[in-house]
Structure formats: C-alpha cells, structure tokens
Amino acid sequence: MTLAVHNLTQRIGRATILADISVEVRPGEILGLLGPNGAGKSTLLGALAGDFKPTAGRASLDGQDLARIDALARARRRAVMRQHGASAFDFTVREIVELGRSPWVGRSAIADDRRAVARALALTDVERFADRAMGTLSGGERQRAQFARALAQLDAPPSEVSAQRYLLLDEPTSSLDLSHQHALLAAVRRLAAEGPGVCVVLHDLNLAARYCDRVLVLHQGRAHAMGTPLEVMTPATLGPVYDVRFTSVQAGNATMLAVVG
Amino acid sequence: MSDLSIPAAAAVPRRVKRPLALVVFGVALVLAFLCAVGFGAVRIMPGDILAIVLRAVDVDPRLEAVFLAIRLPRAVLALVVGAGLGIAGASMQGLFRNPLADPGLIGVSAGAALAAVAVIVLGGSVLHLITPAQRPWLLPAASFIGGLIATALVYRMGTRGGSTSVATMLLAGIAVNALCAAGIGFLTYIADENQLRLLMFWTMGSLGAASWGVILPALPLVVIPALLLLRAHRALDAMALGEREASHLGIEVEGVKRRIVVLVALCVGGAVSVSGIIGFVGLVVPHLVRLIGGPRHALVLPGAAMLGGALMLSADLVARLIMAPAEMPVGIVMAAFGAPVFLSIMARRHTATAL
Incomplete structure (x- = not known):
C-alpha cells in the first residue's frame, strides 16, 4: 500500500531528466527529495502525481498503474502543491x-x-x-x-x-519567513502522524534534516543516495552533489550542515 | 504583513453574493427585454403585452402584429445571441485563463462569418445538392464549422507542450482575423448586387434579419451548447489555477478543453449565422459579472448569459432608435461601447499583473 515509482526513466526530447529511479512514499512518513537545481526533483514529484507517462518504468498507487487511474480517483487519494501557484x-x-x-x-x-x-x-x-x-x-x-x-x-x-492518502509538495517553504517555514513543516509532520504519506522537495538541508524521515538525494537525474537524514546528509555524501564543501556543526543536540570556503 | 501597500480593508473585494447577483442580472434582463419590445415606431406598453399574451379581446390587431411578427422575434434573437456570446466569452476566458480572450478577438467569429459568407456567395452551386428541408440549416452548420476550424487553429498555435500561451494565442487570433477578412473581402469582390446587401449585414453584425423562419433553426444551436457550458463551472474554476493544478484536482483537462472549444464554436457559430459578427459582448460582459460578484464560474457563466442578453437587447434598441426610421448595425453600437471598456481592462491589468 504505497505510492511508488519503479525503475522510472523520464526523457524530454533528448535530455534524460530522470534515470532508473525507484522509490516509494510510505504511509505516515515524510520523504524528502534533495538535490541541486535541475537534478530532477520536480519531475519525480510530477511522476508520483501521475502528471505524465514515464518514458520507461512505471508509477503506481497501491500496485495499480497511476496512468490507469482516472484524474478524479487520483485527486481523492493525493493532493499536490506546486511552485508558482497563481490563479x-x-x-x-x-x-x-x-x-x-x-x-x-x-x-x-x-x-x-x-x-x-x-x-x-x-x-x-x-x-x-x-x-x-x-x-x-x-x-x-x-x-x-x-x-x-x-x-x-x-x-x-x-x-x-x-483509503491511504498522499501529499506531494514542491518547495512549499520557498517564499516563507523562518517561523512560517517551521510552522508549515510542523503541520506536515502532524499530518503524517495521522497516516498520510508525504513527499516534499526541499532546498533547505537543515529543514530536511529536521523534518524528514527519509531523504532521496538526486544528482543529474540519478538516485545518488537514500536513507535517513542521519545516514545520508553527511559532508562526504552531499559535497559532490552540491559542488560545495560542507562541514558538520553541533548546535545544541542537533547536527547541522554548514558550507565552508 | 508589512510588505503590503494596500490597506487590508480595501483588499477585501466588495462582492455581491451569488443569489442576489443573479436576481439583479435577471431584473436587468427583464427590463431590457420590455424596453426592446416596447420602444420603436409604435409603443407597446407592458400592459399591452400582457393583453396580447392573455389573448384579450380588445387588443389593437396592429399592435399585436407588430409585437408578434417584428418585436418579439427580434428581442428573442437579441437575447439569445447576447446570452450565447456572453457565455461563450466567459468560457473562453476561463479556458485560456485570461480575461482578454474573446471569441471575436481570437478569430472564432471571423471564421464563422467567413464560412457563412462563402455559403451566401458560392452557395448557389451546392444548393441543389441538399433538400429544401435542410436549407435553413446550411448557414448555421457552415458557421459552426468555420468557427470550429478557427478555434482549433488558434488553440493549436497557442498551445505548446501542454500549456497555453495567451500572447501567442492573441497573435494567432490577429492572423486568423486577417486571413478571414481577406477571404471575406475576396468573396465580397466577386459577389453580385443582391449578395452584397446580405454581406454588409454579416460583416457589421445586425439583428435586422430577425423573423421566426430565420431564427428558429439557429436557436437550438446557441441555446443547447450554452446550457451545456453552464455545467463546466467547476472545471473552469479549477482551470484558473493552471492545467496541471486542475488535473491534480481531478479534472480530465484534455477532455474538458476539447468539449469547451466545441461548445463555444457551436454557440458562436450559431450566433454568427443569424447576426453576423458582433464583437465585445463576450469580452465586456464576463468582466462586468466578475466585477460585481467575483470570479467563480458558478456565477460568471449564468451571469454572463443574462447580462449578455440584457446588453444585446439594449444595444439593439439604441441601433434601432438612434437614426430612426433608418437603423444602424448593432455591431457598430456594440463596438463603440465595448472597445473603450476593453482598453480600460487592459490598462487596469497592466498596472496589476502582466498579460
């Protein structure tokens, strides 16, 4: 009973946006999608939403092909918040x-x-x-x-x-002030505790470390690393992806990543 | 909160609630209808109409004849054409996510008119192919097909990779309008004297041809799609957020788009086949409705139909009275009123958001 993509490849023209990605969003968890601009985060979120037909591989909800579920039935199982919402x-x-x-x-x-x-x-x-x-x-x-x-x-x-429900969020905190960033993700946290699975694209690594149960790090369309924030969000793993040098900083009882040099 | 230059009180839009707004539009429509059938060379008061409808014995037969054979068909035609163009405009704007989209601006009306003009000028050679019973349908059918082709062309031009660019679409509309104008110009050039008189009526837009025989075949062509468009209100609300967002909310976007394009082409084609090109109704009326009652399509669609009918009845009254006993094409009255409103919408949008 999950929302998942299996060996998903997405090409637009000749460009490969996502290559052979497999990931599932589990009930009650917050899965973070991390990676630099152009890594394929929004495309993966779109694939989980069922927005387009995968070039190869499949996206599924409870084992059923997303493309075979009609828009209304999908809308009753998951909500999506994209960037640049304007009416x-x-x-x-x-x-x-x-x-x-x-x-x-x-x-x-x-x-x-x-x-x-x-x-x-x-x-x-x-x-x-x-x-x-x-x-x-x-x-x-x-x-x-x-x-x-x-x-x-x-x-x-x-x-x-x-029925199990899912929430897909694409950079939901990008325009928010500090307190509202935390308020929004705390609300997401409480929602997940009631059962829905959440998949969220985040740019702020420290927010991701604090609120996500698992993170998937995308790099040039490939899955670079996946696991708990503690396992994955290390200077050694993230440094090459973002092309900067990180260092771990102890702040109270939290470990944070800071950019050096 | 500090980044707001607009005081909070002013930012809460003043809106009339939906039931009240519909009542107001309904009253406006009834008043416009009574004025339209009442004024002219002979005055017909509401009391007279009541007497005619109730078949009272003391009715002046001359009054009854004017009402039943001249005023009533013309008012019904104005009402239906105005309502059809209003709801078509509102649907088009919802579909294109832009309050400047109008069936006239993007070439739907011109496509329909070109096809109708082609039937008038060249139709003699195909008339023997169809039965006399089918003849009244030829013009509306041609208008519908012409409107549909123009809509499909503009839509195809304006849509790339699933998203519709309004700027491209408006430019494509200009090109389609120019192309249709060229076609109409050519047909005008080769038309004979009799055909020319009819063509004048098409290109300027007029309700002068109103008689039951002419309008009855076209009425269902406008009324049925208009009623079907009313049901699209939820889909159009969702589409206002964007096509992807609408699909996230459970709307089958591609199907909805196709359905609306066909219904709008039917509505406009039907209207054009009996009245020629009348611009700006579809543009001005939905704008007024949104100004009064907000942008939800559960109000905008029926409101645009009602106010469109009322506006067309009023414009036709002006067209009939201003140079009496001669009459002006109603399309000219509508353009004189609508174009300044269009400019003011553009000016306002320029300050608020980009096109």
Whole structure:
C-alpha cells in the first residue's frame, strides 16, 4: 500500500531528466527529495502525481498503474502543491481553498466541506486574510493559501477515510519567513502522524534534516543516495552533489550542515 | 504583513453574493427585454403585452402584429445571441485563463462569418445538392464549422507542450482575423448586387434579419451548447489555477478543453449565422459579472448569459432608435461601447499583473 515509482526513466526530447529511479512514499512518513537545481526533483514529484507517462518504468498507487487511474480517483487519494501557484482571476483565499474540495463534490456533505476548509485555513494561519483577493497578498501568504488548498483536498469525508492518502509538495517553504517555514513543516509532520504519506522537495538541508524521515538525494537525474537524514546528509555524501564543501556543526543536540570556503 | 501597500480593508473585494447577483442580472434582463419590445415606431406598453399574451379581446390587431411578427422575434434573437456570446466569452476566458480572450478577438467569429459568407456567395452551386428541408440549416452548420476550424487553429498555435500561451494565442487570433477578412473581402469582390446587401449585414453584425423562419433553426444551436457550458463551472474554476493544478484536482483537462472549444464554436457559430459578427459582448460582459460578484464560474457563466442578453437587447434598441426610421448595425453600437471598456481592462491589468 504505497505510492511508488519503479525503475522510472523520464526523457524530454533528448535530455534524460530522470534515470532508473525507484522509490516509494510510505504511509505516515515524510520523504524528502534533495538535490541541486535541475537534478530532477520536480519531475519525480510530477511522476508520483501521475502528471505524465514515464518514458520507461512505471508509477503506481497501491500496485495499480497511476496512468490507469482516472484524474478524479487520483485527486481523492493525493493532493499536490506546486511552485508558482497563481490563479488567472482574482479569487479570494477562501475560494482558492474551497477549490481543494472539488474532488469531493457529491461525496462530501456541505457541512464537512465547510469544516475541512475552516480547518485548513486555521492550520496554515491564513484565516485573517481568508476573504482577501489572492492578488493583494505577498508571495509567502499566497504559498500558505495554496498549502491550505492541498490540506483541504486531503481532508477526506468520513465515508472515505479508510483509503491511504498522499501529499506531494514542491518547495512549499520557498517564499516563507523562518517561523512560517517551521510552522508549515510542523503541520506536515502532524499530518503524517495521522497516516498520510508525504513527499516534499526541499532546498533547505537543515529543514530536511529536521523534518524528514527519509531523504532521496538526486544528482543529474540519478538516485545518488537514500536513507535517513542521519545516514545520508553527511559532508562526504552531499559535497559532490552540491559542488560545495560542507562541514558538520553541533548546535545544541542537533547536527547541522554548514558550507565552508 | 508589512510588505503590503494596500490597506487590508480595501483588499477585501466588495462582492455581491451569488443569489442576489443573479436576481439583479435577471431584473436587468427583464427590463431590457420590455424596453426592446416596447420602444420603436409604435409603443407597446407592458400592459399591452400582457393583453396580447392573455389573448384579450380588445387588443389593437396592429399592435399585436407588430409585437408578434417584428418585436418579439427580434428581442428573442437579441437575447439569445447576447446570452450565447456572453457565455461563450466567459468560457473562453476561463479556458485560456485570461480575461482578454474573446471569441471575436481570437478569430472564432471571423471564421464563422467567413464560412457563412462563402455559403451566401458560392452557395448557389451546392444548393441543389441538399433538400429544401435542410436549407435553413446550411448557414448555421457552415458557421459552426468555420468557427470550429478557427478555434482549433488558434488553440493549436497557442498551445505548446501542454500549456497555453495567451500572447501567442492573441497573435494567432490577429492572423486568423486577417486571413478571414481577406477571404471575406475576396468573396465580397466577386459577389453580385443582391449578395452584397446580405454581406454588409454579416460583416457589421445586425439583428435586422430577425423573423421566426430565420431564427428558429439557429436557436437550438446557441441555446443547447450554452446550457451545456453552464455545467463546466467547476472545471473552469479549477482551470484558473493552471492545467496541471486542475488535473491534480481531478479534472480530465484534455477532455474538458476539447468539449469547451466545441461548445463555444457551436454557440458562436450559431450566433454568427443569424447576426453576423458582433464583437465585445463576450469580452465586456464576463468582466462586468466578475466585477460585481467575483470570479467563480458558478456565477460568471449564468451571469454572463443574462447580462449578455440584457446588453444585446439594449444595444439593439439604441441601433434601432438612434437614426430612426433608418437603423444602424448593432455591431457598430456594440463596438463603440465595448472597445473603450476593453482598453480600460487592459490598462487596469497592466498596472496589476502582466498579460
């Protein structure tokens, strides 16, 4: 019962974006995708979302080919938050979050929809400006609103809670201030504790070390290393990938990576 | 919070709630309809209409004839064409994720008009191929196919790798419009006297041809796709976030896109076949609806239909009265009103976000 890709290769034209990747997102865990720009992180997240047909290999949900599951059924099993979430018309934050309920139309009571939206607005600290137009918000506030939409989508009605759900996040903290970065990932942590599996692309290594159960390090489309942050996030493993020199720094009881030179 | 230059109170958009907004649009539509059937060389008051409808015995037969044979078909035509163009515009804008997309601007109307003009000028040679019963359908069918080809062409040009570039699409629309204008120009050049009079009507847009015989075949062609488009509101809301996002929310994006393109081409083709090219309705009306009630398509689609009908009824009234007893093509009235609104939308968007 997992969301997984098996020996996945993705080519666009002649460029190989991902080469022979196998990874699964397990229920209740946070899997981090790390790697420099162009390593293939967003493409892998897209493959897990079922956005495109793999060039080779397959993506599956509970053993079933993702490509064979229709969009609506997929939408009831996983929510996706991509970078650059912008809307064409001036929706309010609440309207954007309500869009997260659209896969559940007809399956979920209106009262349940309302509760799910209210919960998502509260969890992401966007209640205060829920009735403002998205266009008037800062980048970070918009990002939190998009996160709230994903949470609202994941909030299954009582009749459907038995199925395993997944949350896919592409750099969800890129526009957030420090406290909201931690607030968002803590919310993800609490969500995972209730059962859903999470896959998150992160650029901040220290955030990844702190919140992820496992990390997959991608380098030029290949799986460079996979394991717990403690195993993988060492100066020796990450140095060649990011092409910088790291050193481990003890800060309190946490080990952090710092760039030297 | 400190990065906001807009005071929070001003940033909360003032919106009329959906039920109230629909009532307001409905009232506007009824008023416009009553004015459209009421004003002209003969005044027909709402009381007279009631008497005619209830088949009262003391009705002036001249009044009844004017109402039933002239005013009513024309008002119904204006209502249906306006509603169809309004909802087609709203759907197009939702599909292209841009409030500037309009069936007229991107060439759908021109494609439909070119096909209709071709039927008028060259149709004599194919008329013997079809039965007389099929003849009323020839023009609407040709308009639909012309509109569909233009839409497909513009859409194909504007879409690369699954994402639609609005700038490319608008440019492709300019090219399609120019190409269709060239085609219409050529057909005009080879047309005879009788055909020329008809062509004037096509290219400027007019409701002057309204008679039950002309409009009845075209009505279902506009009304049915318009009703089907109403059901796309959830998909269009999701599409506003982007095509990938819409698919993440469970929308079968490719199917929805194809369906909307075909329905819009039907709607616009049907409207063009009976009224010629009338621009700006599809552009201005959805914009007004969003301004009043917000961007959700559960309001924008029916609202654009209602307000589109009301606007077209009003514009046609102006077209009939301004130079009475002569009448102006309604397309000219609509362009005179719509083009400045279009410019103001562009100016506003320029300051808010990029195209």
